[in-house]
Amino acid sequence: MNPFVDKDVPLPTMLHPVVKDYQSELVDQAAKKGINVVITEGHRSAERQNALYEKGRSEEGRIVTYAKAGESYHNYGLAIDFALRNENGGVSWDMDADRNGNGRSDWMEVVAIAKQLGFEWGGDWSKFKDYPHLQMNFGLSIRQLKRGHRPKVESYAK
Template sequence: MLFRQLRRFIVFLLVIATFGLIFYQYIHFIEEPDLTEVPPPTALHPVVADKKDQLISQAADKGINVVITQDFRSIEEQDALYEKGRTAEGNIVTHAKGGESYHNFGLAIDFALMSVDGQVIWDMKYDGNGNSKEDWMEVVEIAKDLGFEWGGDWKQFKDYPHLQMDFGLSIRELQRGKRPPETE
């Protein structure tokens, strides 16, 4: 008798959980904006642009010249970059197809350093300001203080020049039309 009641109770809980999950997915689906109603970004997000300028300025205060090598990237540009090392010449530089990168939503920048002789470099050991600290990591520290996430911290594909601000939004949410506020 007790076993039968316990079994009925477990079945009841499973039915309730199933309906709850279906209801949650239905509500979540309804709330997502339609991409046809939300225009895609065409430039760097204003907050990211401001933080980029602060990054360059604060690094310059430490004697480090930062060069932004990429910021907003169109879906077509992303697709072309994705093809490098696959169907186009060169090494693989990204695992993100068009629409799968924070660059495509104006929320990411890539940087390099300018050496004292004016060369753009990606040397993470370079100490151009002569303070016995790697300039690259000094820039990363400034960027993190400004709210950027660094691609060098990623577990899988390390993207050392990459900095992004996702504002708590996933790529899927951005693809569905959600956008961060224009101001902080």
């Protein structure tokens, strides 16, 4: 079953150009504070979304998403997930680490930068907290996106 109502409007296959620009800006601004941000996910295909949805359900592991294909801003190239590079070169989701030594959580410093750039943070959600998730919805709901509405580059003021 196709989760997208308007099959005549092509689905994005990559990050929206504005989201991509702000993703780069986020990484650059964090680096200036001594924080190494790793983008772990951007655009996500319907197949990948459904595979993630099955984790903790029909697949082993814990639940990582409540969104099926078509229900995530990732599917429309409007969301990214991030983590932090640790001192060993590995990827970390430690929200309390202060590797740059300024007395503040590096994770929350990245979130603050992201919010200044216009991202919505999944950690602010009331039901399912998605701490690595950042998205720009351009005023469009998932329902509108499923029906074929797409943000235009010029619709978002820098």
